[in-house]
Amino acid sequence: MTMAESLPxxxxxxxxxxxxxxxxxxxxxxxxxxxxxxxxWIVNILLTIITLGIYSAWAKVRRNxxxxxNTVLLGRGFEYHANGxxxxxxxxxxxxYLVLYNIMLxxxxxxxxxxxxxxxxxxxxxxxxxxxxSARVTSYRNVRFDFVGGAGGAFLAFIVGPVLAALTxxxxxxxxxxxxxxxxGNNLRYGQKAFxxxxxxxxxxxxxxxxxxxxxxxxxxxGFLVFLGLELIGSLQEEAEASTVGLEGVAILLTAFGSVLVxxxxxxxxxxxxxxxxxxxxxxxxxxxxxxxxxxxxxxxxTWIAVSNLIVTLVTLGLMRPWAAVRMARYVNEHxxxxxxxxxxxxxxxxxxxxxxxxxxxxxxxxFDFGF
Amino acid sequence: xxxxxxxxxxxxxxxxxxxxSLPASLVEQAGRLxxxxxxxxxxxxxxxxxxxxxxxxxxxxxxxxxxDGSLFETxxxxxxxxxxxxxxxxxxxxxxxxxxxxxxxxxxxxxxxLLGALIYRSALPLLVEVAIAVTPPVVPNIMSASALETMDRxxxxxxxxxxARRNRIVEGFRRIASQSARGEAGYTLHFRGGGALGPNAFxxxxxxxxxxxELVELAGEDTEMILGxxxxxxxxxxxxxxxxxxxxxxGVTALIMLVxxxxxxxxxxxxxxxxxxxxxxxxxxxxxxxxRHSVELMMKAGFDPTxxxxxxxxxxxxxxxRGGASIFSTHPSTPERRKVILDWIGAFDERK
Numbered sequence: 001m002t003m004a005e006s007l008p009x010x011x012x013x014x015x016x017x018x019x020x021x022x023x024x025x026x027x028x029x030x031x032x033x034x035x036x037x038x039x040x041w042i043v044n045i046l047l048t049i050i051t052l053g054i055y056s057a058w059a060k061v062r063r064n065x066x067x068x069x070n071t072v073l074l075g076r077g078f079e080y081h082a083n084g085x086x087x088x089x090x091x092x093x094x095x096x097y098l099v100l101y102n103i104m105l106x107x108x109x110x111x112x113x114x115x116x117x118x119x120x121x122x123x124x125x126x127x128x129x130x131x132x133x134s135a136r137v138t139s140y141r142n143v144r145f146d147f148v149g150g151a152g153g154a155f156l157a158f159i160v161g162p163v164l165a166a167l168t169x170x171x172x173x174x175x176x177x178x179x180x181x182x183x184x185g186n187n188l189r190y191g192q193k194a195f196x197x198x199x200x201x202x203x204x205x206x207x208x209x210x211x212x213x214x215x216x217x218x219x220x221x222x223g224f225l226v227f228l229g230l231e232l233i234g235s236l237q238e239e240a241e242a243s244t245v246g247l248e249g250v251a252i253l254l255t256a257f258g259s260v261l262v263x264x265x266x267x268x269x270x271x272x273x274x275x276x277x278x279x280x281x282x283x284x285x286x287x288x289x290x291x292x293x294x295x296x297x298x299x300x301x302x303t304w305i306a307v308s309n310l311i312v313t314l315v316t317l318g319l320m321r322p323w324a325a326v327r328m329a330r331y332v333n334e335h336x337x338x339x340x341x342x343x344x345x346x347x348x349x350x351x352x353x354x355x356x357x358x359x360x361x362x363x364x365x366x367x368f369d370f371g372f
Numbered sequence: 373x374x375x376x377x378x379x380x381x382x383x384x385x386x387x388x389x390x391x392x393s394l395p396a397s398l399v400e401q402a403g404r405l406x407x408x409x410x411x412x413x414x415x416x417x418x419x420x421x422x423x424x425x426x427x428x429x430x431x432x433x434x435x436x437x438x439x440d441g442s443l444f445e446t447x448x449x450x451x452x453x454x455x456x457x458x459x460x461x462x463x464x465x466x467x468x469x470x471x472x473x474x475x476x477x478x479x480x481x482x483x484x485x486l487l488g489a490l491i492y493r494s495a496l497p498l499l500v501e502v503a504i505a506v507t508p509p510v511v512p513n514i515m516s517a518s519a520l521e522t523m524d525r526x527x528x529x530x531x532x533x534x535x536a537r538r539n540r541i542v543e544g545f546r547r548i549a550s551q552s553a554r555g556e557a558g559y560t561l562h563f564r565g566g567g568a569l570g571p572n573a574f575x576x577x578x579x580x581x582x583x584x585x586e587l588v589e590l591a592g593e594d595t596e597m598i599l600g601x602x603x604x605x606x607x608x609x610x611x612x613x614x615x616x617x618x619x620x621x622x623g624v625t626a627l628i629m630l631v632x633x634x635x636x637x638x639x640x641x642x643x644x645x646x647x648x649x650x651x652x653x654x655x656x657x658x659x660x661x662x663x664r665h666s667v668e669l670m671m672k673a674g675f676d677p678t679x680x681x682x683x684x685x686x687x688x689x690x691x692x693x694r695g696g697a698s699i700f701s702t703h704p705s706t707p708e709r710r711k712v713i714l715d716w717i718g719a720f721d722e723r724k
Contacts, residue, residue: 036430039471042480044634047467049487053630060633062429062467069432077432141393142386142443191391263645267638310638319481321635353389 025294026344027337030330031077032070034323040066041322057091058084067325068138071333074344081144082137124155135188143353149187157183170212173273174204181281190287191351197285199277207276210299211269218265225258268303275302282336290341297335305331377401380455383433383446385415398436398444400455405436407444416442420459425452428468491627500619504612509578512615516576520562523582529565531585538563541588544599544675545581551672552606554579559606563588573598575605577614590686597686600666600679607665613658621651663709667716677717681710 044059064080071078101115128151135147161176178199185197232254275297282295309324340347377399385396385407396415399406406417416438426435434452436444446452453465470480531538542561550556559579566572566584573583581602591597608614624647632640663680670677 032430035473039473039477040430041634042477042484043467043471045631046480046484046487048630048634049484049491053626056630056633063633065429065432069429079432079435141391142445143389143391267641306638309636310642313636313639314642318635318639321639325636349390349392351391353391 025337025339026074027335028333029072030070030326030333031072032066032326032329034326037066037326038322041325054088057088060084060087067329071329073140073338076141079139080137081139082133124159125151127151127154127158131184131187140190141348141351143191143351146189147184147187148189149183153183153187170215174201174208174277177277177281178204181277181285185281185285191353193288193351195285195287196289197281199281199284203280203284204277207280207299208273210276211273214265214269214272218262218269222258222262222265225254225261229254229258268307271303271306272299275299287338291347292339294337294339295335297332302331377406380405381434381446381448381451383444383448385409386443386445387415388441388443393445396444398446398452405438407436407438407442416440416444425456428453428465430471492624496620496623496627499623500616503619504615507615512577515614516578516580519576520580520582524564527567527569528582528584529567531563531565533563533585533588537588540595541583541598544595545602547673548599548603548669548675549606551669553610559609561602573601573605575608575614577609577612579609581605581609591683594679594682596670596676596679597683599673599675600670600677600681601683603666603669604662604680606669607662608658610665611658611661613655613662617651617654617658620654621647624650660709660712663713664716667713667720671717671720677720678714681713684709 040062044055044063047055048059061080061082061084064082068078068080097115097119101119128147128149131149131154132147135145138145157176157180161179165173165176178201181197181199185195188195276299279295279297279299282293285293287293305328309328313321313324378401380398380400382395382397384393386393394409394415396407396409399408401417404417404419405423407415409415418439422439424435424437426437428434428449431447431449433445433447434449436446436452438444453462456462456464470476545559545561546556549559552558559581561581561583564582564584566586569584571584571587571590573581573587575581583598583602587601588598625644628640628643628647635643666680667677670679
């Protein structure tokens, strides 16, 4: 979970407000293309390898500048302002902490465990900071975004929520999603104006049904396969005299196939869920109380694009990754929009930047938002 | 004022902190960079080195930020590049020039693949060796103690072997352990009931060896066979196989993390999973190393080095049906292993 989820700048619904006239909805577009990004991408990877990873911070900046800059609303792109040094410092701090933590864990286990707990304790604070960083290094029309959420909200949205969702086998996942979208949406600012979001739990559960069904189906199939495999092995044990290497191979294959199936079912369910929840949450979000956001991804198409992107990327040994990334960005942007109330020119002539939002006193603490 | 500069590019200008934009043009005038509005008045200006021009990325708009915080944005990247080149600042666009779509990129792809493979095949093993060299002995001790405790609580039971049987094995074990590099003191042998693990033997990185009753029963009266297996496990310890595997996994994860942003979360996930499969192939070569070690130790201790090959044969005939639960699972196929072992014994005899 990063800012990418919450900015009208990227990333991945099917609920629009009926069929609104497209006239007053301004959709985002994506003006980048695969071949142009290919160059940026391969140079990023090459320089990252040559510099033993140090360039990866600058690579991130160039990648984000490309994707933000080509995300266009009303003829103007977004802009990403972080610089490589900021990101490198953040990465080095995370890296140094991990090294220290591991060393302590081996020499003075108690201190190591203490450090680990300390890290857990700081996670909500680090998440909030990371979101603030991502917001503040993003601008549109010379005005930066800002994020004012605190550690308490992050704790609820990114620790309590996921834990609850996991403990209830996903039954409470919509509640967790509601918390995280409310945390991000209600704390996001642009200029001096606020975003507000309140996705209805009923609608979130409405979009949760399909992925839940996919999961249950996947589990049933996997369960059947495991049963079949066990039966096979059982029958092998009975006739241990015969050479049964072939059959054993079959059992192993079946197990492998079963785990791949479960894995992809999880992935597909997550994608369907993600797209559906995004639609619900974005359509329940407004800027400055009047301008409503819109997301109308087709859940099936979104999932298909993600899955086929992965397959194409793997089959081409990564070479089609730039094409895949651009394809996804284009689809998501074209199904994201804002419905402005009143005169757009008027609106943007009033929005100004609060000076405080810019500065080098914050840095990117990525790595701490892993695994959420 | 007289308009006597050269126009560089046209675009939009924002007052500091304002989202309102005015059509404007960027002009070089008397050694300064100036933004002119449509009416020709100066909106902002400054000397070149006080002005920040964003590095070029693809075709996204170029940002020219003035000392007063105002911003000029233009789509005309080429014009800005030409202007900078004229000022001897062409070097700044080097990365962008590398990124342009050009046949040269094919060479970059090849170089990335080559260097990546080089890091994976040589730099990574080297780093693993360095890490093992600097690992203090307390690390494997802690790892092993907690692993043994965990297994005792979950999988293993108390051993039910009779004393005589046990003593025979321990005595032979001492003989082979004293031939090992760590010496007899470096190893402790524990007997356990295998429970779900069935006939099995495994080594923990600090030299703790665990042998299950089921394996002893399987071997019947052939104590040498058991010793062959134990010598194989000693081989795992001597070669630091488990630490190596951990460090390798950490290194592979680090490599994947570094390019994660460029390859997307789906591919990252697949790579991490694939790393697990690669670890499996690594474990096969580790098995071969341990087999060889077994042969050497057994010969040095004056036992029959083919014992371990006999053990594999036994596994093949008796244990086909326990594929998942025997030590058979991660191991190379048996006939091939036997052949290799016999070859080693031959080679060994010649050297003497």
